[in-house]
């Protein structure tokens with residue numbers, strides 16, 4: 029049965045897409061786009077023959093090519109999905125839009141604010157949809173947190189913390205901020221509907237590979253541990269810890285409000301991922317001089333928040349297809365992609381100025 033959130037209007041329309049880049053993440057996008065009722069994955073491109081062989085084996089209906097221009101030249105293809113390294117995003121996206129394609133580009137959208145601004149203005153000028161792979165905007169827990177914030181279940185939001193640490197990738201062109209930061213930045217911007225006015229960051233460049241045991245081939249000194257503080261004009265603050273040093277994978281976000289705390293642990297099963305902690309019970313606060321009982325404080329009531337079961341990546345792919353069919357702006361559009369790149373760049377500059 030097609031779930032409610034996957035149903036889309038204009039059931040008759042089919043969007044043909046091409047996917048450029050099929051390394052680690054590309055095949056996941058191919059699988060999810062193929063699962064949608066209004067989308068056909070026509071062609072996939074990668075520079076490496078082995079990756080294309082894998083695609084042909086896994087998805088026999090999909091054509092493959094080593095030359096991405098074959099996708100761009102194909103007039104029957106309406107949209108292009110880009111899952112190549114970030115340094116190539118801008119050029120591929122621009123070329124695709126100039127050849128009439130809508131574009132879904134993986135995170136981070138680009139390698140500089142200037143590039144991202146150019147992509148957004150090109151999409152606007154050419155009337156093309158531009159969506160960015162911010163998959164956590166579609167995670168059931170993140171959507172629920174946004175709803176609970178809107179309903180003021182935890183009162184006024186004061187502070188958000190996020191820890192995203194794991195082992196580093198075996199090979200990488202970018203540091204931990206550009207690798208993991210897009211997730212937290214896109215979640216915080218989405219939750220608060222605001223962009224920070226101030227960023228402070230602190231980084232470490234521990235000998236790369238020494239801690240993660242992956243034997244990285246990348247000998248450059250890259251930031252592999254970072255603490256970033258965001259301040260919003262509303263007074264809300266956020267602290268983000270990103271790291272590649274931990275063999276204990278952690279994905280923990282906490283939203284602290286005046287009337288409670290939301291704790292989101294992405295590593296737990298769906299029924300335990302999101303908890304609401306009520307205000308604590310503290311009999312010290314109203315104790316009088318004559319009270320002779322024990323003084324104590326304890327945590328408030330803990331409520332498990334039920335979440336809908338859906339694959340975030342599938343919803344994200346559906347959002348892109350819907351945005352084309354229904355001519356609407358996707359929630360993960362180029363503008364939020366641009367803001368995320370701005371934060372990544374500013375975090376790096378903040379480091380450079382120490």
Ligand SMILES: NC(=O)c1ccc[n+]([C@@H]2O[C@H](COP(=O)([O-])OP(=O)(O)OC[C@H]3O[C@@H](n4cnc5c(N)ncnc54)[C@H](O)[C@@H]3O)[C@@H](O)[C@H]2O)c1
Pocket residue numbers: 048049050051052053054073074075076079094096110111112113114116134135136161162163207
């Ligand atoms: N949303 C997420 O959670 C998530 C997770 C992982 C990666 N990503 C993003 O996806 C993108 C790709 O990451 P990855 O881990 O799959 O990298 P990868 O290195 O495993 O794969 C990239 C592939 O792109 C191919 N490629 C490069 N230039 C090409 C070109 N001109 N034409 C055709 N193919 C080309 C390479 O041959 C390679 O196979 C990055 O932007 C990354 O940040 C997103």
